[in-house]
Amino acid sequence: MKTALITGGNKGIGLETTRYFLEHEYEVIVLARDFSTFPLADHTGITMVEYDLSNIKGIPDLIAELDPIDVLINNAGIMYSLPYNDYPEEKVHHLMTLNLEAPVRLMQEIGEQMAKSGGGRIVNNASIAGQIGHPDVWYGMSKAALINATKSFSKIFGPAGVLINAVAPSPAETDMLEVIPEARREAFKQNVITGRFATAKEVAETIGWLGTASPEYINGVCIDINNGAFPR
Ligand SMILES: NC(=O)c1ccc[n+]([C@@H]2O[C@H](COP(=O)([O-])OP(=O)(O)OC[C@H]3O[C@@H](n4cnc5c(N)ncnc54)[C@H](OP(=O)(O)O)[C@@H]3O)[C@@H](O)[C@H]2O)c1
Numbered sequence: 383m384k385t386a387l388i389t390g391g392n393k394g395i396g397l398e399t400t401r402y403f404l405e406h407e408y409e410v411i412v413l414a415r416d417f418s419t420f421p422l423a424d425h426t427g428i429t430m431v432e433y434d435l436s437n438i439k440g441i442p443d444l445i446a447e448l449d450p451i452d453v454l455i456n457n458a459g460i461m462y463s464l465p466y467n468d469y470p471e472e473k474v475h476h477l478m479t480l481n482l483e484a485p486v487r488l489m490q491e492i493g494e495q496m497a498k499s500g501g502g503r504i505v506n507n508a509s510i511a512g513q514i515g516h517p518d519v520w521y522g523m524s525k526a527a528l529i530n531a532t533k534s535f536s537k538i539f540g541p542a543g544v545l546i547n548a549v550a551p552s553p554a555e556t557d558m559l560e561v562i563p564e565a566r567r568e569a570f571k572q573n574v575i576t577g578r579f580a581t582a583k584e585v586a587e588t589i590g591w592l593g594t595a596s597p598e599y600i601n602g603v604c605i606d607i608n609n610g611a612f613p614r
Pocket of ligand 1: 389390391392393394395396413414415416417433434435436457458459460461480507508509510550551552553554555556557558559
């Protein structure tokens with residue numbers, strides 16, 4: 383049986399992604415800080431790892447303790463929705479650590495393992511915010527850099543059989559929506575083809591496909607999940 387590690391697999395898009403991998407008969411290691419509301423805690427296919435990903439230094443030891451990982455889903459992330467000129471330094475640091483440095487460190491550690499063992503798959507949950515100028519400038523920059531890291535690491539580990547891709551969802555129905563101002567949420571709905579936000583499940587199914595079944599030739603790319611909001 384294969385093993386998937388899903389960061390933030392306890393809530394929102396991550397929780398739906400956990401369900402996807404369980405349905406596809408994977409063992410799922412869910413990494414997050416708070417499992418008090420996790421509905422799958424009793425599932426036999428789940429291992430819960432309570433860990434704060436802002437602890438970058440602890441990542442190598444953490445990975446060394448886990449079973450070999452076949453699929454890594456870098457999903458955990460935060461958004462503050464603060465204006466560029468009123469953004470406390472510690473929040474800049476925390477956001478960039480969690481949204482960028484942590485997934486890159488995980489990609490580095492686990493990608494090396496995968497390359498040595500003959501292959502694997504990594505999917506990074508970026509955002510449309512990384513493709514457009516985003517009002518939370520640090521959030522947008524963190525996601526743009528994650529898309530770039532996806533390309534870089536696919537070139538590093540891809541020749542050894544590791545597929546590394548990203549997704550760029552537009553707003554999806556999760557707790558994260560609560561930090562987006564109402565006016566911007568409405569404007570977004572008017573800017574998409576079907577006038578609604580993505581469901582977490584729609585995003586998870588795309589992540590799941592990239593993590594299990596997409597062809598080998600899809601590597602180093604970022605798939606838009608934006609309902610025509612940002613046509614390219
Ligand atoms: N919802 C959207 O509109 C949207 C659109 C595009 C991209 N995304 C991206 O999708 C990903 C998931 O977001 P979501 O919408 O599902 O939001 P969410 O429901 O707020 O989930 C965020 C997840 O990240 C985990 N997390 C936060 N801080 C953490 C930390 N320090 N250490 C470990 N885990 C941490 C949370 O678990 P704990 O709180 O238990 O630690 C939670 O599982 C994010 O990367 C986000 O940027 C979301």
